[in-house]
Amino acid sequence: MKGNIFYAQSGGVTPVINATAAGVIDAYEKNRDMFGKLYVGKNGILGALKEELIDISTESKSELKLLKQTPGGAFGSCRLKLNDFKKSKKDFERIYNVFKKHNIKYFLYNGGGDSQDTTNKINKFFNAKNFPITCIGLPKTIDNDLPITANCPGFGSVAKYIATSTLEASLDVKSMCQTSTKVFILEVMGRHAGWLAAAAGVIKTKAGDPPHIILFPEIAFDQKYFLNKVKEVTEKYGYCVIVASEGIKDKKGNFLSDSGLKDSFGHSQLGGVAPVLSSIVSNKHNFKVHWAVSDYLQRAARHIASKVDVEQAYKLGLSSIAYAKKNKSDIMLTIKDESNKNNYKWSIGSTKLDNVANVEKMLPGNYIKASGIETTSACNRYISNLIKGENYPSYDNGYPRYANLKCKTIRKKLKSYKL
């Protein structure tokens, strides 16, 4: 009896994680003779724990066709990191029982660092049980912080959104700065690594161009230096555009976003480094300040996806089935940079799961200029390759037409499980 496949989406979603799902589905359809069913876990690994399996053959073909252009995680994702075997043996036994009962021989897990840790643990557990299954991790994260792989699917599209949005907002501010707003702050995601903040740097082609100041989590925030720069730039160019990573910290290592904003009832204010920076600028300088926090808008902006990013995400999905056919296990697929001097080229590779689980890749030192607030040309070149090309979704009635799946789960064979 041919083995069934279990695929699931895990962790924070991206504009192109569904393109990877589309790749898995398309390659599976072309290799139907090699496999049994393709099940997708509802809400990531929760789908395995709760025995909530979506049989892909029950979804409408026309909606599945739209997956490649749909943001979010169409089958549901989760933030759930499995503990060590010893601490949560019960959970692993449950997954083992569900997989065994449903004849699952292939485990394809689509996620970032935490999720690859899960893939790794499941692989080890099944091996220890002497019931090996083919475990393949599919990378995904807008944070671009996975090691080994040259870049992470999801990052290129969000980077394109950030570069474009920063350029557009800068043109707005520049138009109005004579009589209105002079300082604009855009907060972007990135709690530990500054990859997304760095993306804004590509639009700067000469001195004076925005963004004038980029604040990276890798560089401790120096308020005096920052305020001097804001003044200097605004007086010289008439306006100042700042792109700030949500995760910037002061010299003591405290997040700026935790700097004690309170509402009128004395309740702590949730998140947002942009309003904190705005407050810092306004209290020192007499400039009108505006700020934006794009939050999930950036992470879901499929309407401005990068073509390269969509292609890589899709190809990873396709490749996972090729690797599964060959029973290549204990790996995470990677993107290999095979550029020559003039052209960006890439291919799919793989690495051992032990190499990627729980390792975070920070922005390299040579990607940030000595000023600490600008990106280097090496950084801009890296980003440029990943944001190139457009891949627009189709539209109906003026807004994108995204997939609408039923996500109906199959009948359960086991007793319900208490998480």
Added chain:
Amino acid sequence: MKGNIFYAQSGGVTPVINATAAGVIDAYEKNRDMFGKLYVGKNGILGALKEELIDISTESKSELKLLKQTPGGAFGSCRLKLNDFKKSKKDFERIYNVFKKHNIKYFLYNGGGDSQDTTNKINKFFNAKNFPITCIGLPKTIDNDLPITANCPGFGSVAKYIATSTLEASLDVKSMCQTSTKVFILEVMGRHAGWLAAAAGVIKTKAGDPPHIILFPEIAFDQKYFLNKVKEVTEKYGYCVIVASEGIKDKKGNFLSDSGLKDSFGHSQLGGVAPVLSSIVSNKHNFKVHWAVSDYLQRAARHIASKVDVEQAYKLGLSSIAYAKKNKSDIMLTIKDESNKNNYKWSIGSTKLDNVANVEKMLPGNYIKASGIETTSACNRYISNLIKGENYPSYDNGYPRYANLKCKTIRKKLKSYKL
């Protein structure tokens, strides 16, 4: 001697105000025999006051071609409302002197309500001086709050951005709500009128669809009702998406965004109704909340402009030259809705300046459902017409290629003027 034209951009900029400028320029080029020079005022009416005139023939043709796809105000805009003649006679005399010296016979002013007030005053002043010039107002405002005209250029594109962004972020939240964020709040522009918040309503096609709650400035914010709705929706559908107008007020008429956020030094926190709402939800319910403030990102999002909006903005520019040729003065051009039962159709019309100056058009009562938090089908139909069709900018290196004008002003003929 043929009269010269003065065109300028005024007030908050939009993704398509430069498309109107492109229309003015293209029609002027086709009618060169009828007019002298085309001057563009640098930074709106400031350009007249400071005698800062850009001779359009000195700009690069290839950059001018990009104007139609460029957001912001490429010639600079301003927030400057002229006082009454009596209070600021000096300013009017100055404009009179500049226009006379530069043989300006046509005044084309591109802006919202305040700007049309300026057009109106200038028209009256020149008439009183017995030196009539052709004064034509060109509408523009993302707020969609000008009277008489069926809609305002700029609104359709921002509405498209908001509808798309709300849909995308909703898919993100829906994917993750099982184990992460359950409530998402998007703050949109609109200090007095709820047109932009209403735009998100078009993506709701059935009960349970996002956005679940829209907060309009036209409806007083009722905290208890709001919190109950958030709970009800989240428990029923697993997540809750809220779109809030920046200008929502409580029953006493106080802006929610002024509700007293303070930083750790006790300084008042600037703007942002989304963090205030987030705080209100978090302090009552045990749901993880995320929020976004798109601020200038929405107002500058030319990358997702509405085709209808770009066409209308451009056509208004073209038409202004047709009206100028016929010396039609004391008017603002308008968009007339000439739809029949099945098709959206429009044309350009005009109205007296007195009819539009300083009048704000709120969201009609029949566009908001009795619940106070949803739009009606009449509203959705109105919005749908204006967001239809895509009009993408061209891209270079992964981000849009926007016009880069020199904006060099001509040699001054008068002494400098103190504002």
